[in-house]
Amino acid sequence: MLNVENISKTFFPGTVNERTALDGVSLHLKPGDYVTVIGGNGAGKSTLLNAVAGVWPVDNGRIYLGGVDVTAMPEHMRAEHIGRVFQDPMMGTAPNMWVEENLALALKRGEKRGLRWMVTKELRAELRERLKALDLGLEERMTTKVGLLSGGQRQALTLLMASMKKPKLLLLDEHTAALDPGTAAKVLELSDKIVEENKLTTMMITHNMSDAIKHGNRLIMMNQGKIVFDISGEAKQHLTKKELVEMFSHSTNITDNDAMMLS
């Protein structure tokens, strides 16, 4: 479904701030793969996700999505095939617009936006049903501005928006990092449910090792712009947190103290 071939990305080339964020990364995702991505700060996790989403062009390499070369395609054109949820709950929704308007906008992701009225009566009824399934009571707040919702509600809404029009690829960029533990768990549970129901090919960045093990069928670890560890299937299911932390400290050369904190 997703084929990343040897991509590289260097920020601020030729300056003192030069930083290699991606260093020849290759990754192949089969349809239905649910990959969790871990790694330290600056390992290149978000850069990888943003490169796939088209936020910026890569320096080298190719990106194929569903067999199509999207390397040169700008972000808004790739959006047709990619659903995204961001780390910042503020980023995934339009705060000045109503809940139903946000959903209706998402339903047209990547399509031509013409001069038809956006929220029709029939659509409103359909959106209400979709919101009911979230079980957050948002179906009673369809004409509330999204800016008035809580962070958790917004992330749940963004998840629904990202998946409502079925994407070829769902990108979750530490989408629970800004939430309290209880809400984070709920949003993660909802993510699993949505991924499972729609059989979505998914990449999820997380800083939480337990979550990385618990969710998905494959796990990759990144360090210094490279994928240093890739485990899937049976082997991933038997992976323990202790092993993962050891692997992490081994590959990143950090002290045991840091590793302790991460676990």
Added chain:
Amino acid sequence: MALSAYFASLSLLKLVKNVPGGIAQGLIWGLMALGVYITFRLLDAADLTVDGSFTLGGAVAVMLILGGWPAWAAVLVAVLAGILAGMCTGLLHVKLGIPIILAGILTQFSLYSINLRIMGMAANKALSVDKFDLLLSSRYIPSAIVTAAIIALALVSFFYWYFGTQQGSAIRCTGSNPNMSRAMGIDIGFMKILGLSISNGIVALSGALMAQYQGFADINMGRGAIVIGLAAVIIGEVLGKALLGKHLNFFGTMAFVVIGGIMYYIVVVVVLWLRLNSNDLKLITAVIVALFLAVPYLRDQKKSSFHRLKVKEGKPNA
């Protein structure tokens, strides 16, 4: 004694006589404010093109009518000219990466020369209502008010529809959250150009009507238009929220923006009636805009814990 003489010299009748003219002018400026509302509120961009495109609309309309065009067709071409001006600002911003405020200033600056050329290098072109069939004129104020009000109602209705369509909503979304818009597949560059074009088209329409109303186009008629537009937007919003509160919908908000233009011009009429120096109008306008912009901010500040704790500190037993 001088004061009582001053008050005695003010005639209430004169004030009442001048109010209809203020309403007509306010309605026309209210249309201009609608254009400002689209960029300032919906697109979240401060577009300074409007000072130029207002004059552009007036200049194009006057020259075409003088050239024998019917008034309605001249106004239509004026709108197209405004759309082009907005498009120019949009292209400077989106395609050449110039910050939007600067892009607007550049277009506005260049429009000064262009407007002069349109008017045949004259700073002022008269258009007599006696010789030409105009859409509205200060000579016939009641009918001017009716005409302007009908146009305002039509425009507000049109925008209520347009910004509810998929395309119009994409423009609003671009202003509300550009990151999310891109992730939703919205070409935000295109939406910005589109929004700026529509906005300046309306501003030029307002300029074309104003030139007919006052009977001339002047190279400086758009100077400070952005401030008057902002004044109308802000006065209208504050007024709308105060009167309708939660029931203020999008249609109402836009209607109140037009009403904000009228309120502004009634203030102008009162100021002139008080025989304050009309050269001070710009200062007074700026103060009004600053006040209306500051009121919501100061009200929020008063509710903040910083303020409440400070008050308590002063009275330890409170």
